[in-house]
Amino acid sequence: MTASFEVPGAVAALATRRPLVRGDVVFRANDPARHVYFLEQGRVVLHRFGPAGEEVVIHVAHGGEFFAEASLHSDRYHCTALAVADGALATIATSDLRERLGDDPGFAMQWLAIVARQLRKSRARVERLSLRSAAERIRHLLVTEGHGPTPAYRPDGTLRELAGELGLTHEALYRTLASMERAGQIERQAGRIVLVR
Amino acid sequence: MTASFEVPGAVAALATRRPLVRGDVVFRANDPARHVYFLEQGRVVLHRFGPAGEEVVIHVAHGGEFFAEASLHSDRYHCTALAVADGALATIATSDLRERLGDDPGFAMQWLAIVARQLRKSRARVERLSLRSAAERIRHLLVTEGHGPTPAYRPDGTLRELAGELGLTHEALYRTLASMERAGQIERQAGRIVLVR
């Protein structure tokens, strides 16, 4: 059983929950943008198609993430959202959200904080993926996402999934972790990865 | 002369402009977070340091971008901002911004739209950098950032800068563009890159 996440409290009252089955299409490009979504569990791919019909992935949403937040500010979806794993989805009508944002400045600040945090995280990930070597990416992850004075990081899921997030194959990740441990740069204890020195 | 960008109208009234010289420190990690910034021109690196003192880049702000938007929601900066090129900076006091956000729902929606657009862009960039081959990254860029039915893209600055944005060396970008053109996948006309077929 993989982890499930709850809709953040501020938004929960506006959300309708429903299960999600692999293969479900949440919305299609060009549909009227009437909902914002919070993925409680599962995986949703947002993609678009190029002129020759090739799929271009815009974003892969994981459990605990909002997606299609931009529905608030445009009237049509610019991509298609497809569930690629079973899960659960919370749906928030843009009309409700817009109304609440206009009425309740405190709520608006909370919503803004959510979006801003995701932006910060995404930007950090961009820089991480811009690094050329696997070891540098791992070090970057530990420094930016780790907790404590000597940064410790516990992967959300499997190491395979972590490899995907780092833009590496799982083999490359395993090998690099092993060699960093041999070199005394990191330590691993019960699934946690700790940056040393 | 590189391009200069204007502070978006909604925010302009709150902003104070000043020149920026390479080497200027805009803020340091742990300083009280009292300002949000809009970079009109130049380049600013946001970074943090690991336990062994290695620099870890969180984000590189380019002209036309806001940075440190998260100052609104935390009381201290979590990284240091350093100008790495001359330019111009617009400074917005978080207190003013917070007040305006609370008073004026229309303004709040505009600010939210700005942040949401940056998030969408950043996420697309993450997926682009997750692609393994140079050609796939270029194709992704053209499809997601290009305009028109057969996506056409005009780089903001030089091809060297574009290479950096794509996580490639400039040599790799030149070579891949040349080979895609030879293969009839793209065309280049006066600095524009057009995806064909």
Place this chain on the structure above:
DNA sequence: CGTCGCATTGATATCGCTCAAATCCGGTGG
């Protein structure tokens, strides 16, 4: 007309991808 940075192409090295195989582990059913 010299200098500087961008654009371009060549040669080589290297790191991570790909294919392959062995082991470990938790869960499941007999």
Place this chain on the structure above:
DNA sequence: CCACCGGATTTGAGCGATATCAATGCGACG
């Protein structure tokens, strides 16, 4: 309790794409 299974983890070998180092042409600008 044990045999079995699927997925995660781990290590090996070889190859290929991109980084790296290098050189040249070109245009802008002083």
